[in-house]
Amino acid sequence: MFDINLDLIKKYDRPGPRYTSYPTAPHFNESFKAENFIDEVIRTNNQDNPPYLSLYYHIPFCDTLCYFCGCNMIVTRNRDRIKQYINYVKNEIDLLRSYLKPDRKVIQLHWGGGTPTHLNPDEIEDLIGYINSNFEMLPEAEKGCEIDPRGLTKEHLAALRNGGFNRISMGVQDFNDKVQKAVNRIQPEDMTRQVVGWVRELGFHSINLDLIYGLPFQTLETFESTVDKIIDISPDRIAVFNYAHVPWLKKHMGLIKPEDLPKPEVKLQILKMTIEKLTSAGYVFIGMDHFAKPEDELAVALREKKLYRNFQGYSTHSGADLYAMGITSISQIGRIYAQNYKKEKEYFEALDNETFPIERGYYLSDDDLLRREVITKIMCDFELDFKTIEDKFNIEFENYFSNALEGLKEFAGDNLVEIDKRKITVTPMGRLLIRNIAMNFDKYLEKENAKYSRTI
Secondary structure (H helix, E strand, C coil), rough: CCCCCCHHHHHCCCEEECCCCCCCCCHHHHCCCHHHHHHHHHHHCCCCCCCEEEEEEEEEEEEECCCCCCCCCEEECCHHHHHHHHHHHHHHHHHCCCCCCCCEEEEEEEEEEHHHCCCCHHHHHHHHHHHHHCCEEEEEEEEEEEEEECCCCCHHHHHHCCCCEEEEEEECCCCCHHHHHHHCCCCHHHHHHHHHHHHHHHHCEEEEEEEECCCCCCCHHHHHHHHHHHHHHHCCEEEEEECCCCCCCCHHHCCCCCHHHHHHHHHHHHHHHHHHHHHHCCCCEEEEEEEEECCCCHHHHHHHHEEEEECCCCCCCCCCEEEEECCCCCCEEEEEEEEECHHHHHHHHHHCCCCEEEEEEEEHHHHHHHHHHHHHHHHHEEEEHHHHHHHHHCCCHHHHCCCCCCCCHHHHCCCCCCCCCEEEECCCHHHHHHHHHHHHHHHHHHCCCCCEECCC
């Protein structure tokens, strides 16, 4: 446990990237075409020992609209529309498969959304069967799926487990009835407990539960009750996200009245209480908004300096080529990021023409690769050895990053980082503000107009 200084959180609370990539998504551009993606696929695939594969599938469909949602999702109950989408995802698999060496193995698989379990059990079996027939999964592969307990049956989970999934992530947000009604997500506590019971009964290795603080009508007392219940449920991992009210980006957030949101001071008290309760209950504070039991792979990776960060957040598998399929999904391979079309129409048309459905992307410069490495190390290891970076990139660290080191002096003065013996070490309190610390190494921030969520 560590002392949580609310004054420091107030001081540094400002908009900033989450650094699931560097450069961040606002820098992707439409001059990057499918041809650029193919060139990098071929280049990385023809290496002597190409990396393992990480596969992401975006299932955008939801049954109902949650007013707080910041995801790329489509509310529909049209089963024909869903079946058509699945068929096109299969087409994308076929196209990708034609470019990859047949012996490349998968170390990580993730289904995100939307709500992947808006598919019915037969559709889940069909899609995972198609994936498994096209890719060889390593025995130790991490295979996770996001689920929604509303409308979920045990058969949904059995279909996932039979297909090889071993991790489940589920949104809870808040157990309070008034909060749930205000955000249009009615999910009683007993429903959540029942689904967690099914997950354990079916033998999944790990379950993650998501909470959100800053939702309408939340108070310190009501959210404390939710946290106590979550601790009692005892998931392996817990993520506690800050609600970012951005109705100019997500129009449906306009259905939430700003006057119903907790005041900034209350949000900070909620955050402090949550961290104190979870760490006192034995959870390891991973960083930013993630917690895990000490024996969980995420906590083990933190201790062993093997933690990684990608578009799904903190992960345990670095170095894999991430191929993402479905609308809006983002691939990360070699020196590029490539994002698929956001609309079904353009996504379908590209695949009809046997072309990768790339809408935009980014080719990383040498400087981008260097800064990505530095930011990733700081975000994941919470320390950075200058010599390690110098040896890998053939630079003189203090000269190359003189501005960043100057910017970090204020953080050092506030005991958020320690800079000693040519090494940066992030303190426990600094992990809460790790985005702010990493921002010192981002050369694009001063030049851009992108709107980010607040760091706390």
